[in-house]
Every structure is written in C-alpha cells, then in structure tokens.
Amino acid sequence: MLENRKYIVIGVFCLVGLVYLARLFYLQILDDSYSLESSSNSIKRVIEIPYRGQIYDRNGKLIVYNNPVYDLYVTPKKVYIPDTVAFCQLMGLERPEFDSIMASARAYSSNKPSLFLRQLSKEDFARIQDALVDYKGFEHVTSSTRTYPARTLANALGYVSEISKKQLDEQETPYYRQGDYIGHSGLEEQYESVLRGQRGIKFVMQDVHAVPKGSWKNGAFDSLAVAGKNLYTGIDVEIQQYADTLMQNKVGSVVAIEPSTGQILAMVSAPTYDPNILSSRYFSKSYSQLAKNPYKPLINRPVMASYRPGSTFKLIQSLVALQDGAVLPSSIFSHAGVPMKCHCNRSGRLNLSGAVQYSCNPYFYHVFRRLLYNNSERNTFKASAMGLHHWHDMVAKFGIGQQLGIDLPSERKGNLPDADYYNRMYGEKRWKFSTIYSLSIGEGELLITPLKMANVAAIIANRGWFYTPHLVAGIGKPGEGIDPKYLEKRDVGINPAFFEYVAEGMQGAVEHGTVTAGAIIPGITMCGKTGTSQNKKGKDHSIFVAFAPRENPKIAIAVFVENAGWGGVAAASVASLVIEKYIKRRVDNLALEKKIKEANYLPAITPPKKPAPIPKKIETPRDSAAKPLIVKTAPQRTASPAEPNLLVAQSVTANGN
Template identity: 85%
Template sequence: MIENRKYIIIGVFCLIGLVYLSRLFYLQILDDSYSLESSSNSIKRVIEIPYRGQIYDRNGKLIVYNSPVYDLYVTPKKVSIPDTLAFCRLVGLEQTEFDSIMNHAKAYSYVKPSLFLRQLSKEDFARIQDALVDYQGFEHVTSSMRTYPAHTMANTLGYVAEVSKEQLEAQETPYYRQGDYIGRSGLEKQYESVLRGQRGIKFVMQNVRGVVKGSWKNGAFDSLAVAGKNLHTGIDVEIQQYADTLMQNKVGSVVAIEPSTGQILCMVSAPTYDPNILSSRHFSKSYAQLAKNPYKPLINRPIMASYRPGSTFKLIQALVAMQDGAVMPSSIFSHAGVPMKCHCYRSGRLNISGAVQYSCNPYFYHVFRRLLYNNAERNTFKASATGLQHWHDMVSKFGIGQKLGIDLPGELKGSLPDADYYNRMYGENHWKFSTVYSLSIGEGELLINPLKMANVAAIIANRGWYYTPHIVSGIGKAGEGIDPKYVEKHEVGINPQYFEHVIEGMQGAVEHGTVTAAATIPDIVICGKTGTSQNKKGKDHSIFVAFAPRENPKIAIAVFVENAGWGGIAAASVASLVIEKYIKRQVFDHALDKKVKEANYLPAITPPQKPAPKKIEPPRKDSVAKPLMVKATPPQPTAPATAEAKSSIASRPAPTSEN
C-alpha cells in the first residue's frame, strides 16, 4: 500500500514537471511575444495613423481631403542634444519655445513619446530628416492635415484639433494618445468614429543610433492602418459658395433643403471664415483671433442662433387653425378691436390666402384667438390654458420647440411656450389670451433657428410631411450607411387640401404681395413668406422662407439677415438668387446680384471709450510760499466728457449671437 502511494506521488511530480517543461518550450521556442518585449532596445514599435475619410458634395466634388504631413515626437528620457541652439535653428524654434515643449513632454511622461512638433510639410521634413539622426530621443510619424479646397462651410464641416487631457481621461476604450487629432466640431465631430479609421502598428529593426534597418520578422506582427470611411453629402458646393458671396458683409444664415429627401443643399453661417486656417500648425493663434471677432464667426447660426420667427410663423398658424376647424379657408375678419397694426389696409376683405399674401396681423390675431377658444368653456383662464396646450401640441409636430435631430452637434431646440410655461411665469390663473396674443404673429416667447424654418418650407412644399434634415447622404458609398432615422417620413397631421390655400397666398406674396418685385424670377413659380423679427437691441431682422417651383418642388429655403429690416427686401432677394442659381445653374438678374453682394448690414461695433484723463491744475503763484496751508481738491472729469463716455458705452450693440 505504501509502495503504491510512492509511485502515485512520483507520477504527480513527473506530470507537473512535464507541464512546466511544455510551457517553457512554448514560451521560449514557439511564442515570439516575449522575444518582442525583450528586443525593445533593437525593435521599434511604430504607430501608423490612418488617413481620415474624405468628404464629397452631391456631385462628387471633394470638399475635404488629406494632405500628408509629418509629426515629430520626443521621448524625454532618450533625448541627447549636444547643441541646443543648433537644434533649435534646425527645427525653427526659439529657445523659450523648445524649453516649454520639453517641460510639457516631461510633465506628461518621462519615458513615453509625446508630440514635439506637428504638421511638418514634406519639404520641411526632408530638410531635417538626415540631421535628426544626430539627436536621440526624436522620432517622426506620418500624419495628415485636413485641406478644404472649396474654402467654404467652415461651421458645418467643423475642424480637427489635438485631443484634450479631459478627452483622454474620459475614454472608455483607450484609443487616443497625447498629440492625436480628434474632430472637435461640425461633421468632423459628429462622424468622428467613422472618419478616423483604425490605426496600425509596424515593428522595425533599428541600430544603436536609431537608424531603421528594415521590417522585423517580415512584418509578421504588423497590423495595417485602415483609412476612415468617406462621407457623401447632399451639399451642392457650387450653390454653397454662391450663397456665401451673397452673405458677405452680413450677419445671418441661409439654409436650403431638398424637400423630397431632407438633404441639405447649402448651409451658410455668416460671417464665415476659411476652414483651412484652423487646419494648420498655427491653430491656437487662428482660433483665438476668430474667438475675439465681435461678429462671432465660430457660432453655427443655422442651428445655434435663436430668433423670433415673426410673420413666417403665420404659415403654421393658418394650417393649424384650418385643421382644428377654428377657421375656414374663406373666413374673413375685421381689423376692429385688434391691439396690433396692419400694413395691408384691406380690413374685412381678406380670406386666409389673402391674409398670408399681405401678412395681415389683425387677421392672425383673430385666428389665434379662435384657436385658443375653439369649443372651449367660458372660463377665460381654463379656455386659454386648454386651448394653448392643444395649439402647442399641434405646432410641435412641425418641429418647433424641439431638436429636429440634424447630424450636427450643438443644435438648439428653441422655445414653444405652453400653459405650464405661463403658469410658472405669471402664476396659475394669472394669465389669459391678452397675455399671449403676440404669439399669433410669431413674436413673444417663441424662438426658432433658421434650420427649423427651412424645414417648415419643406413641409409645405411636400403638403404635410418631411424627412429629418441631414447633411450626410452616404457613408462609405453614396446612399448607404446613414442612420435610418433620416429616411423615416414624418407627418404633421394637417389635411393636404389646406396646404393649397396657404401655398396660394405664398405665391401671391412673391408675385404681388410683400416681396420686392426684384425678387421674382421669370419661368420659376416661387412660393414664399416674409417675416420681420423684432429685435430690442438694434434694427429688426429680415426673414424669408420659400420653396420652388410650386409643383414638384426642388428646393426649400430660409434666409435670415440680421439688422436688415423688412423681410421682403434683404432676405427675399438672397433667397431668390439662390433659388435661381440652383434650378437654372446660373443667375440672369445681374443687377440684383450686384445689389445684394454690395449691401452691407453689419452692425457697427463701437469700441469702449476710455474716460477722459484727469486734468491736473498747476499750483497758483500765491500758494507756492505756503504750500502746507493750501488744501488741494483732486480735479474731477468734466460733465460733458463723462456723459459722452456713458452714452458711448450704452449705445454699443450686443453680440449678434444673442439677437
């Protein structure tokens, strides 16, 4: 028995020994991973950054592509620089800049590589490549720089910049490292995971001087970089560039949509800038200059600016009221007893089409009142509350008061007040129709952005439905890979027959209504609506929404021109020219084209004036003999100078982003 146990124990030990020997054989002979780790002094691990995906317009024209550049990395522990001044002259840095970069690198990691110099052109890198062999601790990585050949759509396309410390720390799955680039705004940010691709790793042999001697093990452990996927957009870059020229010396937006698809044809945010200035190595300096610009070019106004829609909102009021049964297409209202003025002077003679055509304020006062009190009980507050909530629910189907869901970051939802809103503002049972009637003509607490009004024009063009507006029409290939929500049809719950009455009024507004005659286009039936958005901080804003042609519409558009006054002139002229350019591919009204391009609606920016310097009175002669006996009074600024300074400061216009 004891003898048997001895053999069992010997067998167990032999088995364990065999397991260990097998594992050692695998690790030392078969598995190369530990060999790779032990060869760190002679094997170099090179990260290959993939090219970001390119961006195309609807006609296949490149909007964004990549130019090859070189990034220089430094590992502080390995750095050996015999002559710092000579090295600084080689790479084009001042001594202070070199010290600052090295301090940041050491603070990040003493043993890990970090970015030293970014975006060296092929010519600059070729000049220093051979000399870098004498400076240990430096290595280069092939990278790329975003290039924008069309020089347009800066806010929509966005920009890439170095990943921030906060973004590095917030990564759930480690991917980015210090010095990497990441989309920071616009499409570059929205589609970052698609555009960035997948980085590769290459192992190369090097000698003691760091000179590469070839691939290690014939690339058995290498992984290839996978380029990012291309984006195909619905943008017509030719129309985009033309709209840019029309919005020179103006603050505002132009948004055009293809009604049948929801694809955005152009999206102008004015004033704009050349996107190439934020893709160079001088990003920080260029960004700081743009941030200090008083006209706020970094704000993407089509989705971020908030305005009162003004009379353009009457289109929705008319449709909602007819659907609700509050009015009929033939309903006529008097101007009597209405606390708002009208410029059409056709009291009691307008049906709903005529009211749209001439933008009759008293008419829509009655329309809104009928909406709130339609089939309601007598109690004034309860009628207002229930009626307003019902109105709110119907209007919200047009996308008002919510985010539409465009494929861009930063969209604001705006404001569509309901009964709870006024209960919080005035207290329950302390408001009624006379408190909120300004909503009837698109004023009061209503706030929208230009994208929403362009979408409203698309809804009317489609007679009651829309696709969520979107920039990208294909990922990888045109027409493939986009989010399913962008091909989902949304109904607004209005009977199609009511749209024809509103469209009739919109056509009349353009041809012989509130729109300047210069904005009409021969052979193209444009249906539009003017609006003038009240602005407490300056001249009113000019608004125009339209679609064309009336049958089988090709384009729906919204134009906002800040501080330009009447909507039928400034905004309507811009919209008319963009429509003609898109449909006819050229502009025939050269006089209007020239007039719009030369128009300047930029609000004056008055710099704050410094207070007048204090005037120091010379001592009187009779006080020199006994200076200690004279009680001097500090001189004060004169009254006119003080008043002038205060007036100047008070008259400064507010930033346009708040208008």
C-alpha cells in the same frame, strides 16, 4: 492495495507536472505574445496614424481632403548646429523660441526624438530639406493635415485639432493619446469614429539608448493602418459658394433643403471664415483671432442661433387651425378690437390664403384665439391653458421647440412655450390669452433656428411630411451607411389638402404680396412667406422661407439676415437668387444679384467703454490749512471700432454667375 494507491498518487503528481511543463513550453517557446510583453524595454511600439476619410459633395466634388505635411523631430544628444543664428533663420524661429523647444526636448529625453516643429508644408519642407544635411540630430515624419479646396462650409464641416486634456480624461474606451488630433465641431466631430480610421502598430527593436535597430520578427506582429471612411454629403458646392457670396457683409444664415430627401443643399453661417486657417501649425493664433471677432464667426448660426420667427410662423398657425377646425379656408375676420396693426388696407376682406399673402396680423390674432378657446368666447384661464396645451402639441409635430436631429453637434432646441412655461413665468392663473397673443404672429417667447424654418418650408413643399434634415447622404459609398432615422418619413398630422390653401397664399405673397417685385423669378413659380423678427438691440431681422417650384418642388429654403429690416427685401432677394441658381444653374437677374452682393448689413460694433480714471489725491501736510488738491487726468481717447476681421471676409468666387 496500499501499493496500488501509492502508484496512483505518483501518477497524478506526474500528470500535473507534465501539464505545467507543457504550459510553460507553450508560453515561453510557442506563444510570442508573452515574449512581446516581456520585451517592452527593447521593443518600441510605433503607432501609425491613418489618413482621415475625405468629404465629397453630391456631385462628387472634393470638399475636404488630406494634404501631406512634415513633422520635424529632434534627438538632443545627436544635435550638431554649427551656426545657431543661421539655423533659426532657416526655421523661421526666434532664438528664445529655439532655446525653449530644445530645453523641452532635453527634459523629455536626450536620447529619444521629440517634436521640434509640427505640420511643415511641402513648400516649407522643400526649402529646408537640403540644408538639414548640415544639422545633425533632426529627422522628419510624414503626416497629413486637412485641406479645404472649396474654402467654404467652415462651420458645418468643423475642424481638426489636438485633443484636449478634458477629452483625454473623459474617454470611455482608451484610444487617443496626448498630442493626437481629433475632430471638433461640425461633421469632423459628429463622424469622428468613422473618419478617423483604424490605427496601425509597428514593432521596432531598439537598443538601451532607444536607437532603432530594425523591425521585430520581420513585422510578423505589425498591423497596417486603415484609412477612415469617406463621407458623401448632399451639399451642392456650387450653390454653397454662391450663397456665401450673397451673404458677404451680412450676419445670418441660409439653409436650403431638398424636400424629397431631407438632404441639405447649402448651409451658410455668415460671417464665416476660410476653414484652411484652422488647418495649419498656426491654429492657436488663428482660433484666438476668430474667437475675439465681434461678429462671432465660430457660431454655426443655422443650428445654434435662435430667433423669433415673426410672420413666417403664420404658415404653421394656418395649418394647425385648419386641421383643428378652428377656421375654414373661407373664414374672414374683422380687424375691429384687435390690438395689433395690419400690413395691408384690406380690413375684413381676406380669407385664409389672402391673410397669408398679405401677412395680416389681425387675422392671425383671431386664428390663435379660436385655437386656444376651441371656438368658445369664454376668456378663462382654464380655457387658455387647455387650448395652449393642445396648440403646443400640434405645433411640436413640425419640429418646433425640439432638436430635429440633424447630424451636427450643438443643435439648439429653441423654445415653444406651453401652459407650464407661463405658469412658471407669471404664476398659475395669472395669465390668459391677452398675455400671450403675440404668439399668434410668431413673436413673444417663441424661438426657432433657421434650420427649423427651412424644414417647415420642406414640410409645406411635401404637403405634410419630411425627412429629418441631414448633411451626410452616404458613408463609405454614396447612399450607404447612414443612420436609418434619416430615411424615415415623418408626418405632421395635417390633411394634405389644407397645404394647397397655404401654398396659394405663399405664391400670392411672392407675386402680388409682401415680397419685393425684384425677387420674382421668371419661369419659376416660387411660394414664399416673409417675416420680420423683432430685435430689441437694433434693427429688426429679415426672414424669408420658400420652396420652388410649387408643383414637384426641388428646393426649400430659409434665409435670415440680421438687422436688415423687412423680410420681403433682403432675405427674400437672397432666397430668390439661390433658388434661381439651383434650378436654372445660372442667374439672369444680374441687377438684383449686384444689389445684394453690395449690400452691407453688418451692425456697427461699439467698443467697450473704459472705466473712468480714478482721481489721484495728493496728500498735504497735516498741519497745512490748504485743502487737498485733486489731480485730474486727461480723458483717454476711445479707439475707433475695428474693421471686421479679414479672416471672415469671404473671398469665394462662385462658378458661373
């Protein structure tokens, strides 16, 4: 019995030993993954960066593509430069700059290649390629950089630059390395994970001096880089470029939307810049120059700039009041006792459509008052607070006071005040209707972005619904892969019939109301509303929102021109020309076009005041009876304001008119 147990124990030990031997055989002979890990000192992993996805407009025109460039690397131990001065002239370097680069390369490694010059263009590389034969130790690696053939849409597209240390440290999943490029702002940032593609890895054998000796195991473990997916946008490049030319020498925004889809047709942030200047090896210098420009061309104004909507907000007030039953389409109000002036001489004779047409301030004072008090005459704090809460909830359905969710980073919410807001501002029970009545005409604490007002125009064009505005209409293929939220129809909770009364007033505003006669488009029924946003720091801002045609609308638009005054002139004219260009594909109103292109509304830039020089006090001997002498320095002459940065001067030439 004991003899049998002995053989069982021996058998178990033998079996365990065989299992270990089999596992060791598999790991050391059959499984190459551990061999690869153990060979890390002799096998170099070469990361292959894929091409970023390209970006197209709605008609298949390229907006962004990749252009081959060359990175020049140096291996210090191999370097032989017979004439350093000639070499520096060839490379366009100063001697101190060359010495600094070489010192950094030696500090990194004498045997390994390190970056010498980044992003040489095809022309620059062709110029030095033959001469490099005479300079040992230099080699090139082909990469790519972003190119923008249309030279437009800079703020919406964003740019690609080297990843920052903060971004490296904040990675949730390790992917990027020091020196990698990543999308910043705009679509380049929003769709980074889609555009960047998938990296490839190549394993190369090398000796103890890091000299490559060929592919490891004939590339059995290599993986190819996969290019990023292309983006297909709703942008119409021809219209975008045309709107750019109209906004030259102006500060503001143009946002045009296709109401039936929510796709953005054009998004102008003025002043802008040529996006190609941030896609070169002079990125730092160019970015610094843009950042210092007093007109702030790096701000994407359609989604980041906040304004008081002015009289354009009367469109929302009308619809909310009709839905709430606070007014009827036929309601007429007297101007008596109203603490604000009217733009017309039709006191007490306007119904709701007429009030929209002539932008009657006293009318909307009464509309807002009725909304807050629910047709009650009791002017109490409780009534004001309850009414304002109800008003806030109805207006919020139009996307005011919140992010719409456009596929761009840094979208601002704006501000839609409620009772809690005024409680914090003034204290509870310390405010009432007379404190906040300026909200009735889109002033006071209301703040909106141009994108939101373009969306309001789209809501009215659709008679009560909208798709979340978005730039990208397809990922990988047109019409595929976009976020489902951009395909979800959003209703604002207003009876569709009420929109006809507002549209009637908007058509009247264009044809016989507050819009300059020159902005009327022959053959196209445009419905629009002017607005003038109060500006404490200068001339008021000109605002105009519109859609066209009235039936089966093709385009909704919002135009903001800062410091241009009345909304019916500057902003309305720009909107009219863009609408005509989009619908007709040409512009017949050449006189208006010339006038707008030549108009200059850039505010004067006042240079910062230099502090007054401190007088120097000349000490006198203590035993002297003379008074101390004060030496006055001559006042320094203040430099004249600098001209706008040439980088923001738009040289886009639109096709056609």
